[in-house]
Amino acid sequence: MAVAEKIDTPLLDELEKGPWPSFVTEIKKARQTSPMCDDLLGQLELSYREKIGHWKHGGIVGVLGYGGGVIGRYSDVPEKFPRVAHFHTMRINQPAGWFYTSDALRTLCDIWERHGSGLTNMHGSTGDIIFLGTRTEELEPCFQELTANGFDLGGSGSSMRTPSACVGPARCEWACYDTLKLCYDLTMTYQDELHRPPFPYKFKIKCAGCPNDCVASIARADLSIIGTWKDDIQQDDDAVAAYAAEGVNIQKDVVDRCPTRCMEWDGAKLTINNRECVRCMHCINVMPKALRPGKERGATILIGAKAPIVQGALLSSVLIPFVPEEELEETVKELINRVWEFWDEHGMNRERIGELIQRVGMANFLDAIGLEPVPEMVSAPRDNPYIFFRTDEEQA
Amino acid sequence: MAVAEKIDTPLLDELEKGPWPSFVTEIKKARQTSPMCDDLLGQLELSYREKIGHWKHGGIVGVLGYGGGVIGRYSDVPEKFPRVAHFHTMRINQPAGWFYTSDALRTLCDIWERHGSGLTNMHGSTGDIIFLGTRTEELEPCFQELTANGFDLGGSGSSMRTPSACVGPARCEWACYDTLKLCYDLTMTYQDELHRPPFPYKFKIKCAGCPNDCVASIARADLSIIGTWKDDIQQDDDAVAAYAAEGVNIQKDVVDRCPTRCMEWDGAKLTINNRECVRCMHCINVMPKALRPGKERGATILIGAKAPIVQGALLSSVLIPFVPEEELEETVKELINRVWEFWDEHGMNRERIGELIQRVGMANFLDAIGLEPVPEMVSAPRDNPYIFFRTDEEQA
Amino acid sequence: MSAQPAKRITDIGPPHYEKFLPPIIKKNYGKWLYHERIAPGVFVHVAESGDRVWTVRAGSPRLLSVQTLRQIAALADKYSGGHLRFTSRNNVEFLLDNPDNIEPLKRELQEMGFPVGGTNNAISNVVHTQGWVHCHSAATDASGIVKCVMDALYDHFTSESLPAKLRVALACCLNMCGAVHCSDIAILGVHRRPPKIHHDALRKMCEVPTLIASCPTGAIRPATVDGRQSVEVIEAQCMYCGNCYTVCPAMPLNNPDTDGLSIWVGGKVSNARTAPKFSKLAIPFLPNNPPRWPEVVDAVVNIVNVYAANARKYERMGEWIERIGWPRFFELTGIPFTRYHIDDFKHAGLTYARSTHIRM
Amino acid sequence: MSAQPAKRITDIGPPHYEKFLPPIIKKNYGKWLYHERIAPGVFVHVAESGDRVWTVRAGSPRLLSVQTLRQIAALADKYSGGHLRFTSRNNVEFLLDNPDNIEPLKRELQEMGFPVGGTNNAISNVVHTQGWVHCHSAATDASGIVKCVMDALYDHFTSESLPAKLRVALACCLNMCGAVHCSDIAILGVHRRPPKIHHDALRKMCEVPTLIASCPTGAIRPATVDGRQSVEVIEAQCMYCGNCYTVCPAMPLNNPDTDGLSIWVGGKVSNARTAPKFSKLAIPFLPNNPPRWPEVVDAVVNIVNVYAANARKYERMGEWIERIGWPRFFELTGIPFTRYHIDDFKHAGLTYARSTHIRM
Ligand code: SRM
Ligand code: SRM
Ligand code: SRM
Ligand code: SRM
Ligand code: SF4
Numbered sequence A, B: 001m002a003v004a005e006k007i008d009t010p011l012l013d014e015l016e017k018g019p020w021p022s023f024v025t026e027i028k029k030a031r032q033t034s035p036m037c038d039d040l041l042g043q044l045e046l047s048y049r050e051k052i053g054h055w056k057h058g059g060i061v062g063v064l065g066y067g068g069g070v071i072g073r074y075s076d077v078p079e080k081f082p083r084v085a086h087f088h089t090m091r092i093n094q095p096a097g098w099f100y101t102s103d104a105l106r107t108l109c110d111i112w113e114r115h116g117s118g119l120t121n122m123h124g125s126t127g128d129i130i131f132l133g134t135r136t137e138e139l140e141p142c143f144q145e146l147t148a149n150g151f152d153l154g155g156s157g158s159s160m161r162t163p164s165a166c167v168g169p170a171r172c173e174w175a176c177y178d179t180l181k182l183c184y185d186l187t188m189t190y191q192d193e194l195h196r197p198p199f200p201y202k203f204k205i206k207c208a209g210c211p212n213d214c215v216a217s218i219a220r221a222d223l224s225i226i227g228t229w230k231d232d233i234q235q236d237d238d239a240v241a242a243y244a245a246e247g248v249n250i251q252k253d254v255v256d257r258c259p260t261r262c263m264e265w266d267g268a269k270l271t272i273n274n275r276e277c278v279r280c281m282h283c284i285n286v287m288p289k290a291l292r293p294g295k296e297r298g299a300t301i302l303i304g305a306k307a308p309i310v311q312g313a314l315l316s317s318v319l320i321p322f323v324p325e326e327e328l329e330e331t332v333k334e335l336i337n338r339v340w341e342f343w344d345e346h347g348m349n350r351e352r353i354g355e356l357i358q359r360v361g362m363a364n365f366l367d368a369i370g371l372e373p374v375p376e377m378v379s380a381p382r383d384n385p386y387i388f389f390r391t392d393e394e395q396a
Numbered sequence C, D: 001m002s003a004q005p006a007k008r009i010t011d012i013g014p015p016h017y018e019k020f021l022p023p024i025i026k027k028n029y030g031k032w033l034y035h036e037r038i039a040p041g042v043f044v045h046v047a048e049s050g051d052r053v054w055t056v057r058a059g060s061p062r063l064l065s066v067q068t069l070r071q072i073a074a075l076a077d078k079y080s081g082g083h084l085r086f087t088s089r090n091n092v093e094f095l096l097d098n099p100d101n102i103e104p105l106k107r108e109l110q111e112m113g114f115p116v117g118g119t120n121n122a123i124s125n126v127v128h129t130q131g132w133v134h135c136h137s138a139a140t141d142a143s144g145i146v147k148c149v150m151d152a153l154y155d156h157f158t159s160e161s162l163p164a165k166l167r168v169a170l171a172c173c174l175n176m177c178g179a180v181h182c183s184d185i186a187i188l189g190v191h192r193r194p195p196k197i198h199h200d201a202l203r204k205m206c207e208v209p210t211l212i213a214s215c216p217t218g219a220i221r222p223a224t225v226d227g228r229q230s231v232e233v234i235e236a237q238c239m240y241c242g243n244c245y246t247v248c249p250a251m252p253l254n255n256p257d258t259d260g261l262s263i264w265v266g267g268k269v270s271n272a273r274t275a276p277k278f279s280k281l282a283i284p285f286l287p288n289n290p291p292r293w294p295e296v297v298d299a300v301v302n303i304v305n306v307y308a309a310n311a312r313k314y315e316r317m318g319e320w321i322e323r324i325g326w327p328r329f330f331e332l333t334g335i336p337f338t339r340y341h342i343d344d345f346k347h348a349g350l351t352y353a354r355s356t357h358i359r360m
């Protein structure tokens, strides 16, 4: 493609000032290879001038046989900016943990230079590689080149979305299970659900290796799998002493910030009452050389996070307090199947699983998916007396 | 009245065993003067045998010109127990703080012996003197004797209820305002609202002298007036030292239990960061000789507590964080008038004020009663983005 | 309102409290300095003037005959200058200006069968309601259970040995006149079957639209019964709240086979240390077993014992449970956790555990 | 779904991550012992084997041209064996097995205009969304505001001097793709007028029952407009959520005069110390003022400064505010408290202050 004529972007140019790297500069860079970017700049400048977006509500576009992975997008001023008349986004499954080789990156760049704007998001906030802006007719060829090179589309609409994972065992000493493996396995197992929207609404899965939750799974995933441990925190007393010697105020910064106050520090020895520890990670975070998660590792499975539209935001809530690492994959898959079955049967259109559980009640949901209620599922038992006693059983 | 024939109460007799004083014994005692009590025992024994109550839903009975103060009650087995065919309750304004002279008590006893079962509750859980059980035709004569002796009926139905107050300045060193006086003044001011139900539903007022809230006002009153202070806790260092010497563990039992951790104890001197103190009373409770509420006293006014029927229980919530003692009576009365006006206009049938505020929203309620929003009214600002921006003002 | 007869006295309110205050109280009104414990049921308040007033508190069944009230009045005459008061939890207090009267008064009270105690970290009197003695709505008796529970907790009334105050309350139906919603331990009468509809009575006594509107779950629907207008209840939607019965006598919920009790824990009213809290469900159902309700008594005693053995000083029931976590509470008390414990009312979602803070 | 052409490759998922792991990572996979900070943007992980891997993290505008990506790839070739990764907050990480490469890599990154930092108690990259660059729903731009805010917070990215991590996020409409609902500081685009209805388009493109059902407040009602079926919006009931627009393109909410931004604070995701929290409203509305959004930048910087000056070590924004109380937060930041701060959504009642715990 040819480099297009210069257009005037006085407002956007202001965003090339200042120390933080500029997305405007990026768009300008991409003009070298894509004239779409000229019209993108033009339309964006217009938005900046008018204080309003100029994209139309997306239509249904995509690649053959897939029901998702592409966000259709059209300009509402195509007469002014014909080269962004279409400006669809392609979502592409990221490799687990967002690891790349330079070759893989270049392959992606080459494909996208050929078929689209040359603009990406690395990454979208669900975790996908985002190819930002192309025309309808480029979608299928681009897709074919992607799969030929080992990449595939992510989800959109009422489909499962590409699961994501924290860096986990690849570079983190705290990973309580193999987040990358689980993320990859789930992505592969549910390719069909990813590509052919079968659900009442979207379904997101995120795998975090420990309660620090570096993929924000508890806030942003319908299914949140968060590593934890069952036995005692591994403790190295000499290393604790070394931290103290280096100036860590163990009483104030560690002991006093423990949410259960289950630690004691006598100035020389740190004692943890592990039975009271809620695995919050704080003490470990402060003294990574001295304290480590226990050896009996696994994960807590939580369900139901989502953004506020429309019944209010939700954080995921505890479904299974602890699954040992070796049972994790099987348990998660079995659970997912049962949850989806229930959702399929009872979910209303555009009702996320977290909303459905609230609507039907956690207890009914547990019954349906065959889990026993345990007190770890609630922050407290009910405080209202409105119990739907069952008529069949338990009477007098 | 004559002593009635003996009736058999094997089940109730079981309740005369054991160390705690027995209400059955009380009913039996009252048989000396009231044959109603025989039938009461008989019907109660029947309830104990059948595990079901035998009272019918009350009808409207009362005294001339009053719309409340009497709870109508009829037996559903009047043929068996004709003497409790009627068994109405009279509610009588208690003296503020539940103080009596022996003479006053005897006067009440004499009236009730003449006109009813001779059974009382001292007191009902709203705070009234309860005369338990009489016939319709006794209501008016009983009432006339009561008023002739300086007593009057309490509330029932959709009326204001008799306000109540903790013992306050009469015997408590922590009273931050005169609870008895305010309680009495309000009771007197709103005699009409007490006796002639003007509201969508009941309205309860309770006056507690400090945040210990010994009348449970925050849980059980539509308007809760709870004493507090504005300046620093009065502190006597010698007395603190004396407590420490006597064995009070000031660090563990006082400092570590302070909700804001705003105290420090260096083994000799207690330092309170009064700016952070939330006036919870704990430290004062533990060391009444050493610590006292400040001198600039007054009350926090809260609104809206109620039992769960039917939208769920509510605790009262902060309406005015601090009213100086000298302005309290006037402020409360002005507030009550505005609140009632609003309730009158917007309240649905059987909707308590707390429910109404939730239904229309606190901000709209504040607008209507003319109070400025302050952050003390909320535990946290909203976490959802569903703001009803006003169209008239504040645009761009 | 209709006109009043000429000399009829109305709207006079209660007697002014000042008339009833003991002289020592009047003198030192608002001028108290501090108080001290003397013994269970007895404390002294010291005024700025140096004056002292000793209070002796006695437990009461609340349901009192005029005969007993006269006895109490006589004790006041003898020991406290003819003055006495009742507390917000229905105990009786004698205010003495002479400490020599304490012991004789205590002795006479004990002889009368009125225990002295309920102060400080004792279990004070049970705030409660009418039950089968007077209310139409009751799923259980009130005074009877209170008697049995207090018999079992008697030693906790007459001693001050608990970690903190422990407030017990009872209400005989979901109207919760006993304010059990904020008690350390609450005993609550529950119905477990939908109302029975007396169609004839309903037509006579009740307004159908009001009745339908009264049901918070929309379980009541208009229906034609025997060719005439009435209502029906969708049983699966009924949560046995009794609100329909309150507005319409033809919809009773009482049922001897299925009514019973539930136990709630961890509520509080005071602002001391932690904010006031609602009581939470501990035991969804225990049978109505008059005259001594052994299941209820055992359940309450068990909770009190576990609390007494495990809580720290100054830790109310709810504060203790929040520290150890609900799973531990269920474990320590041996109470099974069931589907009924999981909230499914309006704000249910907010009670789901939305963190990984878990004791393993 | 329709049949696929013979050789068309589908449903292969992403490449296996193992193919992309650097050798040192592969070798020590799951066997890391601990990590240490080296400098802002640089840390080292030590494995059981004694191996070490140094990570250098660089901030990115997230919207990246293929040109820049190729530059990044070239840096990876030069310094980290052709390996790199992106973080969950869209930064770039180079994993080095040779610490001598740290400084040259940092230098080259800085020359490219990519700041090194974002680790530990820094302000890392802003999680954000599309805005006017790509979305139809946006009430504001995303990348533009992020650029301006990060210009102002730049020094907090390249240093680690805050009391704790501080996560900033931005979403350009209430759909909140930026997951701003749990951020220390969240910037949220808001509409403030009801949708405009394009009746002709509506008839063509939208299902009226679905549209009506989409409105959570029931503000949309069927209406006859120019003699034909359409809908109307009861303006007083509209809370500008945009859900109707999501299901029906003929109901746009965008409005240049009234769209703008709101600021939210105190959310968090981690379970460290305290449970995850939602962000709460700090500033209901700030104007859309491109290209540099000074009001938004000032507001964010002010909150960061007040937090930095007042919070204790290891105290996240929300933890700090909970300690000092919301009244103090508003006082210290000088942000006015308004009627909009008081919740009026579903669980509003639970946010009313139901205790007397008040700092006077
Ligand atoms: C591209 C992306 C934002 C970004 O710049 O990163 C995005 C963009 C859109 N999101 Fe999103 N969402 C994106 C991550 C999220 C997230 C964050 C996450 O997944 O961690 C959320 C919050 C978490 C959640 O799922 O609840 C999110 C919550 C929504 C919602 C509200 C859903 C809800 O149940 O509350 C909508 C509205 C809808 O689905 O109708 C939405 C809808 C949209 C649509 C499709 C607009 C629409 O109404 O149809 C946006 C297309 C924009 C465009 O033109 O490109 N997007 N969306 C993110 C996906 C990239 C990727 O695949 O990696
Ligand atoms: C007598 C008393 C219980 C007692 O034994 O102490 C009582 C007895 C009744 N209450 Fe109550 N309530 C009594 C204090 C309370 C309290 C406690 C308080 O005031 O501190 C509450 C909880 C606080 C509150 O007001 O929310 C209370 C909440 C109710 C309710 C639920 C109201 C609500 O909005 O949730 C009802 C139902 C109703 O009003 O229809 C109710 C209704 C009733 C009725 C009138 C039954 C009815 O449905 O019509 C009861 C008459 C019983 C009888 O036959 O004597 N009673 N009621 C208390 C009044 C005595 C007095 O005047 O001193
Ligand atoms: C007499 C009475 C007030 C009245 O006007 O009748 C009263 C009187 C005192 N209360 Fe109370 N409280 C009285 C009901 C209450 C209530 C209301 C209730 O139980 O329904 C509460 C709220 C209970 C709750 O939170 O559920 C109450 C919460 C307190 C507290 C806070 C305790 C806590 O740590 O939560 C204190 C402080 C303390 O005990 O250290 C207190 C302290 C006191 C002191 C020491 C105040 C003083 O300096 O005089 C009084 C003697 C207490 C004692 O029993 O040892 N009083 N007190 C009430 C006696 C009831 C009874 O017979 O047992
Ligand atoms: C690289 C990354 C994971 C990934 O797969 O990409 C990561 C990596 C690490 N995180 Fe994280 N976290 C990463 C996103 C997150 C997120 C998610 C987010 O921000 O959206 C969170 C939750 C944030 C929240 O609560 O809102 C997160 C909460 C933590 C915490 C808990 C902090 C706290 O006190 O609340 C720690 C512990 C600590 O820093 O002491 C932690 C610690 C760490 C450690 C030290 C873990 C380790 O031993 O390797 C890693 C280096 C952190 C650093 O930046 O200094 N990481 N970390 C993410 C880097 C994002 C970035 O570019 O800035
Ligand atoms: S979530 Fe835990 S295991 Fe995963 S990267 Fe963060 S700290 Fe490491």
Ligand code: SF4
Pocket (backbone or CB within 6 Å): A257, A258, A259, A260, A261, A262, A263, A272, A276, A277, A278, A279, A280, A281, A282, A283, A284, D273
């Ligand atoms: S992990 Fe958290 S809860 Fe457990 S001991 Fe450490 S700080 Fe305390």
Ligand code: SF4
Pocket (backbone or CB within 6 Å): B166, B167, B168, B169, B172, B173, B174, B175, B176, B208, B209, B210, B211, B212, B213, B214, B215, B227
């Ligand atoms: S509420 Fe306060 S002032 Fe009133 S009696 Fe209780 S402790 Fe004393």
Ligand code: SF4
Pocket (backbone or CB within 6 Å): B257, B258, B259, B260, B261, B262, B263, B272, B276, B277, B278, B279, B280, B281, B282, B283, B284, C273
């Ligand atoms: S009154 Fe409560 S908040 Fe104030 S210093 Fe004492 S213990 Fe702390």
Ligand code: SF4
Pocket (backbone or CB within 6 Å): C129, C130, C131, C135, C136, C137, C138, C139, C171, C172, C173, C174, C175, C176, C177, C178
């Ligand atoms: S709790 Fe129910 S049954 Fe008991 S007195 Fe109150 S209304 Fe009657």
Ligand code: SF4
Pocket (backbone or CB within 6 Å): C194, C195, C214, C215, C216, C217, C218, C219, C220, C233, C237, C238, C239, C240, C241, C242, C243, C244, C245, C253
């Ligand atoms: S008991 Fe309550 S839920 Fe059941 S029908 Fe009556 S009002 Fe409705």
Ligand code: SF4
Pocket (backbone or CB within 6 Å): D129, D130, D131, D135, D136, D137, D138, D139, D171, D172, D173, D174, D175, D176, D177, D178
């Ligand atoms: S937050 Fe709204 S405007 Fe921004 S990308 Fe998501 S859907 Fe589009």
Ligand code: SF4
Pocket (backbone or CB within 6 Å): D194, D195, D214, D215, D216, D217, D218, D219, D220, D233, D237, D238, D239, D240, D241, D242, D243, D244, D245, D253
């Ligand atoms: S913006 Fe939301 S509240 Fe307003 S009409 Fe549309 S769906 Fe309803």
